[in-house]
Amino acid sequence: MxxxxxxxxxxxxxxxxxxxxxxxxxxxxxxxxxxxxxxxxxxxxxxxxxxxxxxxxxxxxxxxxxxxxxxxxxxxxxxxxxxxxxxxxxxxxxxxxxxxxxxxxxxxxxxxxxxxxxxxxxxxxxxxxxxxxxxxxxxxxxxxxxxxxxxxxxxxxxxxxxxxxxxxxxxxxxxxxxxxxxxxxxxxxxxxxxxxxxxxxxxxxxxxxxxxxxxxxxxxxxxxxxxxxNPEQLILTNKYLLNQQSKISDTLDLYKSQIIEPVYIGKNVVLRNSTIGPNVSIEDDSVIENSIIKNSIIQEKTSINGAKFNNSLIGRFVNYKSNYSSVNIGDYSNFSENE
Structure with a gap:
């Protein structure tokens, strides 16, 4: 076939x-x-x-x-x-x-x-x-x-x-x-x-x-x-998949943070002073600090500080430090409230 x-x-x-x-x-x-x-x-x-x-x-x-x-x-x-x-x-x-x-x-x-x-x-x-x-x-x-x-x-x-x-x-x-x-x-x-x-x-x-x-x-x-x-459907699809199988890598670096399942957290992720979940996917080698994130998808090698995300999409190699509540950010973006 x-x-x-x-x-x-x-x-x-x-x-x-x-x-x-x-x-x-x-x-x-x-x-x-x-x-x-x-x-x-x-x-x-x-x-x-x-x-x-x-x-x-x-x-x-x-x-x-x-x-x-x-x-x-x-x-x-x-x-x-x-x-x-x-x-x-x-x-x-x-x-x-x-x-x-x-x-x-x-x-x-x-x-x-x-x-x-x-x-x-x-x-x-x-x-x-x-x-x-x-x-x-x-x-x-x-x-x-x-x-x-x-x-x-x-x-x-x-x-x-x-x-x-x-x-x-x-x-x-x-x-x-x-x-x-x-x-x-x-x-x-x-x-x-x-x-x-x-x-x-x-x-x-x-x-x-x-x-x-x-x-x-x-x-x-x-x-x-x-x-x-579209973004709304992609986030719903991610939620469906997480409800089938929530997974947290054993390489997670966790400090003063709360995880609310279902979530997917990939390899070598760092969480500092943050609340993650429910329905959040974080791909490998990402760093999340001082943030509250739910119902969102974060691709690999991204750094996020100070976010309060809901229903958001964040690409690869993103550097984010701002305070928007819902975003769609493409790869290699530098997103700071000072810029």
């Missing part, structure tokens, strides 16, 4: 946190978003040994992303890693088409800003339908691609961000295809005709056409679906 992961988005809704570090490389509770996604599919949707190649679709060449993925994933798992490039944002179907060289055989497509969880492991390779679409019931389906289903959860229609939804089953951005070549041919037809919806080549259009041709896709509901697309 081949896996395709489009990650060509700019992460603009998370800026300035993502001005230097791409969104998939942001860490939540000690692990990057993209690492969590790949690790989960290897252990819960299929056996790692069944994955032949993972193709990552980037906006452009990026040594930072490419080296990280090679170092963190290829060394742990046995699959090959390839990179493809979507130079212009022309939609989800076009993004997948950029990886046409591996659109063959069984193919899993999933997008890089979504974490999801199932109560039971599912081996998609054992399914007998033409494919599987992972979905989740939502309150406002007009913000998502949605499906309607008939008997046995077979999908009978796909609609991209409907104004008047006929279903509350949102597509979470994970798709399994038994025959990648059929998907490729239908995307090529779409591109040849120039058939765009909302100014882009949509994967939902491709799926709708394949369904009309007789292909049967089954909807599989996930138990939890977490979005990492």
């Amino acid at each position: 081949n896996v395709i992961i489009p990650m060509a988005g700019m992460g603009s809704r998370l800026r300035p946190l993502t001005l230097v570090t791409p969104k998939p490389l942001v860490k939540l509770a000690g692990k990057t978003i993209i690492y969590r996604i790949v690790d989960y599919i290897c252990n819960n949707l299929t056996a790692n040994s069944k994955i032949k190649t993972i193709g990552f679709i980037l906006k452009k060449e990026s040594p930072q992303i490419e080296n990280y993925l090679k170092d963190s994933l290829a060394k742990k798992y046995s699959f090959d890693i390839m990179f493809f490039y979507q130079r212009k944002p022309e939609g989800t179907a076009h993004a997948i088409y950029c990886a046409k060289n591996i659109l063959k055989g069984k193919v899993l497509v999933l997008f890089s800003d979504t974490l999801f969880f199932l109560k039971k492991k599912v081996n998609l390779l054992n399914k007998i339908d033409d494919g599987t679409i992972l979905v989740k019931e939502v309150k406002d389906p007009s913000q998502y691609g949605v499906v309607t289903v008939e008997e046995n959860n077979i999908v009978n229609n796909f609609v991209e961000k409907p104004k008047f939804p006929k279903s509350n089953l949102a597509i979470i951005g994970v798709y399994f295809f038994m025959d990648g070549l059929s998907l490729l041919k239908e995307i090529e037809n779409l591109l040849k005709k120039g058939h765009k919806e909302k100014n882009e080549y949509q994967l939902t259009t491709v799926l709708k056409n394949l369904t009309t041709q007789g292909k049967k896709f089954k909807a599989l509901a996930v138990d939890d679906w977490l979005d990492c697309g």
Whole structure:
């Protein structure tokens, strides 16, 4: 099986946190978003040994992303890693088409800003339908691609961000295809005709056409679906992960400080005269002094003094000494009330 992961988005809704570090490389509770996604599919949707190649679709060449993925994933798992490039944002179907060289055989497509969880492991390779679409019931389906289903959860229609939804089953951005070549041919037809919806080549259009041709896709509901697309959602996702597993490194240097779990505190963190938590992630080699911090995400090698943070995002190599209550600070920032 081949896996395709489009990650060509700019992460603009998370800026300035993502001005230097791409969104998939942001860490939540000690692990990057993209690492969590790949690790989960290897252990819960299929056996790692069944994955032949993972193709990552980037906006452009990026040594930072490419080296990280090679170092963190290829060394742990046995699959090959390839990179493809979507130079212009022309939609989800076009993004997948950029990886046409591996659109063959069984193919899993999933997008890089979504974490999801199932109560039971599912081996998609054992399914007998033409494919599987992972979905989740939502309150406002007009913000998502949605499906309607008939008997046995077979999908009978796909609609991209409907104004008047006929279903509350949102597509979470994970798709399994038994025959990648059929998907490729239908995307090529779409591109040849120039058939765009909302100014882009949509994967939902491709799926709708394949369904009309007789292909049967089954909807599989996930138990939890977490979005990492904007600051509010990223903080909620971090909270969810911390509630699954709170962790404090035994290398913590603690002085006159209180920790309110759940928290994640990485290696070689220093806490001085501070209250940390709940729902705070602090990555490796950071120093926190004279601060009260809750519901926040702090990346590695950052120094914070005098903060009273709630619902905040702080990047890598930040030097902060001020008194704002909620911030979003990008990497390598020097943030002082005296400047």
